[in-house]
Every structure is written in C-alpha cells, then in structure tokens.
Amino acid sequence: MPGAHHWWQSAVIYQIYPRSFQDSNGDGVGDLPGITRRLDYLQELGVDAIWLSPIFPSPMADFGYDVADYVGVDPLFGTMADFDQLLQEAHARGLRVLLDLVPNHSSDEHPWFVQSRSSRDNPYRDWYIWRDPAPDGGPPNNWLSNFGGPAWRFDEATGQYYLHLFDPKQPDLNWRNPAVRQAIYDAMRFWYRKGVDGFRVDVIWMLIKHADFPDNPPDPDWTPEMMPGQRLRRLYDQGQPEVHQVIREMRAVNDEFPERVLIGEIYMPVEELVAYYGPALDEVHLPFNFNLVTLREWGALVVRDLVDRYEATLPDGAWPNWVLGNHDQPRIASRVGHPLARLAQMLLLSLRGTPTLYYGDELGMEDVPIPPERVVDPQGLRMPGFSRDPQRSPMLWERGPGAGFSSGEPWLPLAADYATRNVAAQRADGRSMLSFTRRLLELRRASMALSLGSYRPLNSGDRHVYAYLREHGGERMLVALNFGGEPCAVELGVTARGRIQASTSMDRDGEVDLGALELRPHEGLLIRV
Ligand code: NOJ
Numbered sequence: 174m175p176g177a178h179h180w181w182q183s184a185v186i187y188q189i190y191p192r193s194f195q196d197s198n199g200d201g202v203g204d205l206p207g208i209t210r211r212l213d214y215l216q217e218l219g220v221d222a223i224w225l226s227p228i229f230p231s232p233m234a235d236f237g238y239d240v241a242d243y244v245g246v247d248p249l250f251g252t253m254a255d256f257d258q259l260l261q262e263a264h265a266r267g268l269r270v271l272l273d274l275v276p277n278h279s280s281d282e283h284p285w286f287v288q289s290r291s292s293r294d295n296p297y298r299d300w301y302i303w304r305d306p307a308p309d310g311g312p313p314n315n316w317l318s319n320f321g322g323p324a325w326r327f328d329e330a331t332g333q334y335y336l337h338l339f340d341p342k343q344p345d346l347n348w349r350n351p352a353v354r355q356a357i358y359d360a361m362r363f364w365y366r367k368g369v370d371g372f373r374v375d376v377i378w379m380l381i382k383h384a385d386f387p388d389n390p391p392d393p394d395w396t397p398e399m400m401p402g403q404r405l406r407r408l409y410d411q412g413q414p415e416v417h418q419v420i421r422e423m424r425a426v427n428d429e430f431p432e433r434v435l436i437g438e439i440y441m442p443v444e445e446l447v448a449y450y451g452p453a454l455d456e457v458h459l460p461f462n463f464n465l466v467t468l469r470e471w472g473a474l475v476v477r478d479l480v481d482r483y484e485a486t487l488p489d490g491a492w493p494n495w496v497l498g499n500h501d502q503p504r505i506a507s508r509v510g511h512p513l514a515r516l517a518q519m520l521l522l523s524l525r526g527t528p529t530l531y532y533g534d535e536l537g538m539e540d541v542p543i544p545p546e547r548v549v550d551p552q553g554l555r556m557p558g559f560s561r562d563p564q565r566s567p568m569l570w571e572r573g574p575g576a577g578f579s580s581g582e583p584w585l586p587l588a589a590d591y592a593t594r595n596v597a598a599q600r601a602d603g604r605s606m607l608s609f610t611r612r613l614l615e616l617r618r619a620s621m622a623l624s625l626g627s628y629r630p631l632n633s634g635d636r637h638v639y640a641y642l643r644e645h646g647g648e649r650m651l652v653a654l655n656f657g658g659e660p661c662a663v664e665l666g667v668t669a670r671g672r673i674q675a676s677t678s679m680d681r682d683g684e685v686d687l688g689a690l691e692l693r694p695h696e697g698l699l700i701r702v
Contacts, residue, residue: 180269181371181434181458182492183624184221185522185614186529190500191225191250192236193567194532196579203567203578205251209259212266214596218535218607219614222269224373224436226500228256229275232282234342235551236565237273238375239280243360260368269370271434276357277376278343285356286344293331300353301344302336303328304386315388316410317402321555324410338379338410340551348380348419358426365427371434374423377457378439378449381416383409400559412441420449420456434458436494440467443483450491459494459527465517466502471509473639473656480524480641481630493526498534504564505531507540512695515609515677516654519697522613523643523652525628530610533568536599537606541566541588549585569595604679612675616699621645634664638692642702649702650674655692663690671700 195207205228215223227237230245237247246253263270279286288297304313304325312325313334318341325334326341336345346353361372389405420437427435437457439449442464449460464479487493497505497517506514514537521528540563543553553560566585570577572592588594599607617623626645633640637657643650651671653663667687676682677697685700692698 178625179434179458179492180432181222181527184269184527185219185617186222186224186271186527187215187218187220188224188499188529188531189226190532190565191228192584193565193578195568195570196575196581196583199579199581200249201579201581201584202249204249205246205255205259209255209262212259212262212268215268216266217611219611219618220268220530222271222370223263224271224529225273227273227275232280232342234280234340236549238275239278239282239340239343240275241280241283243279243357244363257367264368271371271373271436272364272369273375274357274361274372275375276346276348277379278337278339278345281342281344285346289344290328290330290335293333299350300347302347302382303331303333304336305333314386315405316386317389317405319400319402320552321401336382338376342551345379345382348416349384354419354422358423361423361426362429365430365433370432371436372427373436373438373461374457375438376411377420377437378416378441379411380419381413382411383413401556412445417448417451417456421451424451424456436461439463443479443486447486447488447491450488454488454490459492461496461529462494462526463496463499463502465495465497465521466499471513471517471656473633473635473637473654476520476654476656477630477639480628484525484628493524494529495521495524495526496529496531497521498531498564499529500531500565501561502564504538504540505534506537507563511537511606512677513656515606516656516695516697518606518610519613519652519675519677519699520639520654522610522617523623523650523699525626525643531564535607535610536569536594536596538566538569538588538594539590540564541586543586547586571595571597609675609677609679612679613699616674620648620650622648622650626650631665634666635661637661638663640665651687651700651702652697653690653692653700654697655695658694660691660693663692665690669702671702673698674701675699 192203194203195211196203197206228250229240230242230247231237231239246256285297285300288295289301312323316324318324319339327334337343387409392406395404427433435457436459439460446460449456543562548560550561567578567583569591576587576591599605622643622645626643629642631640638655640653669687671687673682
C-alpha cells in the first residue's frame with residue numbers, strides 16, 4: 174500500500190459483546206463503565222479499535238439487536254454520560270470506537286412500530302413491511318425467519334402480516350421508504366457528531382427485499398443438521414440488486430464525516446462478497462469476510478485456496494479483512510481445538526487485511542455448555558441446538574469469584590476452567606495464548622510488511638503446510654503454518670536465513686535456515702527474512 178492509508182487498514186479490531194465483558198454494578202450484566210475500566214487491558218493487548226455490539230435502549234429480545242431508540246443508551250449498560258466517558262477515554266489511549274448499527278429491523282417496542290401497527294393509515298404504516306394474508310388466510314409467502322418458523326406474524330388489530338426475518342419482536346423496516354432511510358442516517362450522524370469512528374452494520378445485505386415477494390425455492394442441499402431457515406434458498410428476501418444503491422447512500426452519509434469506517438455484516442462466499450465494496454469502492458469499506466468462520470474443514474490446502482481466491486477476486490484498491498469469530502458463531506478454540514486455534518490466530522494476525530478479534534479468543538476461551546433451563550438466546554430457544562449463548566459467556570479476568578467479571582450472578586454461566594484460563598494467569602505465563610496474541614499484535618504494529626505489505630503464497634512442498642510472504646519496501650516476513658499433526662521439513666526453495674519472531678508455542682526464537690525449516694505438529698512460525 175503505497176503512501177497514505179486509512180487508520181482502519183492497519184488497525185486490528187476487537188469485538189466486545191457488552192453484556193459479557195465487564196460488569197461494574199454487580200447486576201451480572203456487563204456495562205459501559207466496565208468497558209472503560211478495561212481500556213488499559215485493551216491498550217496493553219495492542220488492538221487499535223473496539224467494536225461494541227448494540228448498546229441502545231432495547232427490550233433485549235435479541236440482546237440489543239432489537240433497538241427501541243437508535244440514539245440512546247440502554248440503562249442496563251449505563252448512561253449517555255458513561256458512553257461519552259468511554260469514548261473520550263478510549264480516544265485518549267489511541268483506541269477507536271465502532272458501534273453496531275441495526276437498520277434492517279427495530280424492536281416492536283420502537284415508537285415507529287407502535288405507530289405503524291396502530292392502523293392501516295398511520296403515517297408510519299409504510300415504515301415496516303405489511304402484507305395482506307394469502308387467499309387461504311396464511312402468510313403472504315413462504316419466507317422463513319432466521320430464528321425458525323415463518324418470517325411473517327399476523328397482527329389482529331389491522332388484519333395484515335408484518336415481516337420479521339428474525340424474531341417476531343424484530344419487525345423489518347421498509348428500506349424502500351426514503352423516510353426510513355433518512356431516520357437511520359440521522360442516527361448515524363448523531364453518533365458521528367459525538368466522535369464515534371465507524372459502524373458495523375447488521376445484516377446489511379438483507380435491507381432490501383424483492384419488490385414482488387416471490388416464494389423462495391427449496392434448497393436441494395439442505396440437510397437436517399442445518400438450520401431450519403436454510404431449507405429454502407434465500408433468493409428473494411436478501412441480496413437484492415437494489416441493496417447496493419442503498420449501501421452507496423449510507424456510505425455517502427458516512428463520508429460526510431472524515432475517516433469513519435463502514436463495515437458490513439455479510440455472510441457470502443468471497444466471489445459474491447466483493448460486490449459489496451461497490452463498483453467505485455463506494456459501498457462498505459470492509460464487507461466482513463466470514464469465510465474462515467464458515468470453513469468446514471480446517472487444513473493448509475483449503476485455507477490457502479480461500480486466501481488466494483479472495484486475494485485474486487478483490488477489486489483494485491479494495492482492502493481485505495478477516496474474521497475468526499463473533500457472538501453468533503461457535504468459538505475458534507471449540508471449532509478446531511487449542512493447537513489449531515493458535516495457528517489460526519497467527520494466520521488471522523499475519524494475513525493481509527484488517528483482522529477482527531472476538532473478545533476472549535485471546536485467552537483461547539471455549540464455548541461454555543449452557544444447561545437447557547439457562548438458555549436465553551432467542552435463536553436457541555426456538556431452535557434447540559443452535560443457541561449462541563455458549564460463545565457469549567463472560568470474559569475471564571481472574572481466578573476470584575465471578576472471574577473478575579461480576580460481583581453478582583453472571584447472566585450466563587462462567588467457563589468451568591476460569592480459575593486457570595483467565596487474563597491474570599495468562600499474563601503471568603510467557604507461553605500462554607494471551608502472551609502469544611500480544612506478541613503477534615506487537616509484531617503487526619511494528620511491521621509495515623505485516624500491517625500493510627503485499628501477500629505472496631509460497632509452495633511449501635508439504636500438503637499440510639501453508640506458507641506465505643508479507644513484504645513492504647525492503648521488509649519481508651515469512652509465515653509457515655503446519656496444519657498437520659506430524660512434524661515436517663518444509664521445502665520453500667529458498668536459501669536465505671531468517672530470524673524467528675513468534676512461534677505458536679512461544680518457545681522458539683533465533684536464526685533459522687529457510688532452506689531447512691522444520692515444523693513441529695501444528696506449529697506456526699513467523700520469521701523475519
Ligand atoms: C446479526 C447479529 O450479529 C445477530 O446477533 C442478530 O441476532 C441478527 N443479526 C439480527 O439482528
């Protein structure tokens with residue numbers, strides 16, 4: 174990347190699920206003053222930006238993804254003054270703050286929807302998506318909710334159905350209505366005037382639905398282990414061509430303010446995902462790339478293939494990004510196990526493009542099993558087996574009561590291993606996942622090759638080893654990742670010498686001969702050439 178770059182290109186983003194990060198008042202739920210208290214930790218960790226999952230007033234039917242006021246703070250999380258303080262203290266430490274914009278749907282308790290459902294001729298009626306029943310009185314079409322069951326709810330009062338692609342308490346806003354768009358843009362401006370540095374936009378590719386509401390066809394590839402909502406191919410309720418126009422409009426609002434970043438939540442294969450950068454790079458700066466999260470098989474060849482396809486398909490000037498985990502997906506340590514989770518962390522933090530780290534993954538936190546009577550996630554309540562509670566369990570700070578997260582009863586159970594897997598314990602251990610992550614972040618920050626340099630895959634001579642070079646100016650960093658469970662000798666076809674900067678088990682350093690590189694099972698090395 175020659176010359177100037179945007180802050181978010183060289184940044185590492187850290188996702189905080191506010192309910193689960195740090196409680197400050199003993200109610201068992203994390204809050205804004207709690208996050209402020211932990212800013213020193215985040216600075217010491219070495220990330221550049223925090224993204225907060227929704228903090229707005231909400232009935233919490235989907236834990237904040239059901240917004241009842243786009244320009245407020247839910248009392249559970251604190252006050253607007255608490256937010257202002259968090260923003261100010263984050264900025265004072267050089268940390269940027271991103272918020273979560275949830276424009277596809279509001280809460281059914283939002284005043285807009287309360288108005289909308291009150292009568293067919295209410296001025297807000299067309300702010301949501303209302304349709305007459307089908308001739309048999311059933312839902313207008315066969316669309317399914319992401320949380321299971323039909324995507325339509327009949328409203329007795331006015332005799333029509335409203336659309337909800339998620340919970341019935343999350344009615345979809347009508348993005349074909351310009352008034353809706355302006356209302357959300359005004360909310361963006363409100364937070365931007367305060368100095369917020371960007372937005373992650375919830376399900377941005379779902380904003381526009383097909384104008385004629387056709388039935389979705391069945392998906393022949395659906396199997397019973399998959400979510401019920403995936404039984405149909407999502408042809409008409411998401412990913413419509415007109416959504417790009419809307420995203421461009423949102424980007425223009427974003428660009429009324431200098432150096433703000435717009436990130437879109439979009440689950441898609443890389444070939445389709447890249448369309449969301451926009452024809453003139455005028456849509457989202459970063460369409461979240463979840464392809465490492467959705468990867469079924471975790472091996473050198475598949476990962477290399479994914480990275481190379483992504484790199485090859487990125488439009489000119491588009492900046493890549495990578496995600497390993499979030500509040501909707503099983504944690505990386507649970508998906509692939511601890512040795513490969515370390516390898517994945519090295520991958521995430523050494524690939525070209527902005528990485529997003531999910532809170533707790535720096536400790537190797539695992540999904541926490543939740544007894545059925547404690548399940549609270551609406552997705553898990555409707556579709557047993559698909560609960561997202563396990564990946565939302567509280568951050569583990571220390572071995573004391575409540576893991577340092579809360580002096581009260583945490584809203585979700587703590588991980589059973591919290592007495593040993595916590596920040597304090599791992600800080601004291603030079604080989605811990607935390608120390609390893611800190612080392613990677615420190616290297617990335619100090620190295621132009623890692624933060625902004627080019628990417629070139631190398632043939633490793635072994636189908637279990639994925640190796641690549643990152644290069645900037647004269648600086649060269651080599652990454653070699655052994656996904657296999659056997660030791661191996663890597664043949665990179667180079668004769669240079671290098672110095673190890675980081676190893677996955679944090680127990681190797683010094684010079685190595687790149688012509689005779691040996692990797693232990695599941696070992697990754699980051700080497701300065
Ligand atoms: C995506 C969010 O990440 C998820 O947590 C939420 O349930 C849905 N969008 C609906 O807002």
